[in-house]
Amino acid sequence: MAQDSFFLKADVSDKIDFELASNLIIIPVEINGVTLSFVLDSGVSKPILFNLEERDSLDLKSTRSFYLHGLGGNGRIKALKSSHNRFKIGNVIGVNKDLYVVFDKSINFTPRLGVLVHGIIGYDIFKDFVVEINYMSKYIRLHRPHTFKPKSSKKWKTIPINIHRKKPYLNAEITINKDKKPVKLLLDTGSSDAIWLFENKREGLMPKKDLFFEDYLGQGLSGSVYGNRSKADKFTIGDFSLSDVNVAFPDSSYVHAARAYKERSGSLGSNILKRFNVFFDYRNKKLHLKKNRFFKEPFTYNNSGIVLEHHGTMFVREQISMSQDNNKKMSSDFSAVKIDFSIEHIMVLKPVYKIVELRTSSNAYASGLKVGDILISINGSPAYDYKLPELNEIFHGKTGKSIKLKIERNGKDMTFKFKLDNAFKKMSAHIERSSLD
Known part of the structure; x- marks a missing residue:
């Protein structure tokens, strides 16, 4: 060994x-x-x-x-x-x-x-x-590396990578403001985004003109990361090209350590990698890619401006229907007493969700929602019936979709209505953040 x-x-x-x-x-x-x-x-x-x-x-x-x-x-x-x-x-x-x-x-x-x-x-x-x-x-x-044989199908493409300080990098091309630029990106399966770029005016790596907004970008090892979100006209890896791709530009104060490798332009995350079947081969410095059915999915943004967080659990009383066999058995046991055994209740542990980030340019913010609000229901359905990724999928819906949220604030239930709007509509807006960050 x-x-x-x-x-x-x-x-x-x-x-x-x-x-x-x-x-x-x-x-x-x-x-x-x-x-x-x-x-x-x-x-x-x-x-x-x-x-x-x-x-x-x-x-x-x-x-x-x-x-x-x-x-x-x-x-x-x-x-x-x-x-x-x-x-x-x-x-x-x-x-x-x-x-x-x-x-x-x-x-x-x-x-x-x-x-x-x-x-x-x-x-x-x-x-x-x-x-x-x-x-x-x-x-x-x-x-096992010594037994692995790459796929022979023409649908598979091989991209060279290099390993620097135990991390993989590849070369790609990105087009922003119709200006094509070469970039070296960290291959980062631990990033849920598509692309992060380090802002560099001299090299032309800047948010797209009149198309960016400040936002919460994600959670790093040392805390929350904020920056500007924008779009790229095109992103190309080898023979594969994607259009209208999401690009984030993290504020330089959050990525000081990440910029230590001078050749690095940013990161390529899982919102692009998930569009391929992938083989990472570090020993031979190769990445093997083949498009999957996710490849043509559009790149979306959180048009609600709301970031939720799992905020503990609570007990919920749920109604259950008993089987006919159980009904007959229990009815015979209590034949002298008329009791309806067709419905029973159980206490179930369910998740609680809290608003922890809120973009101030959003319709959600304008409706009166605040950081710290506890989500009770969404469009009439209990929030606890959803997993967090399912709620986030609703917030990534199309512009104009109506959202109705019932929340709890300081012990009072309140209802707010708004429509999902274009995240790019106001570039000057900022993020209302949780006091815990």
Whole structure:
């Protein structure tokens, strides 16, 4: 067994099903016998655990203090480096693995994703296997590099990549304001967006004229990231071209560490990668791509201006109908008493959602909604009947769609109506943010 490597004993490959949330791949990872949920993130060079209640539950050994640098306004995070850990992903085993543990409770992706996530893992998997990602069927397959054979179909295209400090990069072309520019982008399966670009006036990497707005861009290791959203006329990787692509320009204060690699222009995220079947081959420095049915899906924005967060749970009384067999049995047991056993109720734990970001140019803001409002219902249906990605899908609907929200504010129920509007209508607007960020 190689030091600090993953290995697969018998098979030439191993298939692992994943959950897809906000375009992010979430896989089960067993660490020291405890099964956790990790985002598969090609943009990270080390496995990081950040949603751990009890330090001793994983039997962490050989620990020492360490600092991690990541996206966000705070710059760096104090962590604990633990060595000699045992990892298991499907039938793939890793021994003597390092793990970086962050105990800062504010570092938690679960509320914004609406899915339990304990950490992120990337390079440790990609360096030891050819990693196949099938976004349509929601599985990854880890291939032994020496047995892997690329697909021979003409539909598959091979793109060269380079690995710099354990992270993959590719060259592409982007057209903004009818000006075509070469870009070098980090391949980042841990980004739910399409493209992030570092603003650079000299190189012509700027938001499209008269077509941008300030927005919440996402959650980094060091906190929330804000910047401008815009559009690109065209984006090209090898023989593949996409039109009217979403592009975000993060504020420079949030991406100082990410800009340390001078050749890097930005990141290519999962909102583009999900449009392909993908093979990552780090050892041969290749990316194999084939279009899937997501390829022609339009790029949309959150036209509501609302960002929701999972805000705990509550008990809800739900009505259930009992089966006829149970009705007959219970009726015979209580034959002298007339009781209707056809309906029963149970208490079910349901999610609670809170507004944590609100774009001030939006119709939602103009209607009177505020950061901190608790969502009770949407268009007459209880909010707790939806998963967070399903609510976000509604907010990404077409301009003009009517939305009716019932919310709770300071103990009072209130109702607001608005129509989804064009996110680009007012470029000067800002974001009303949660006081917790």
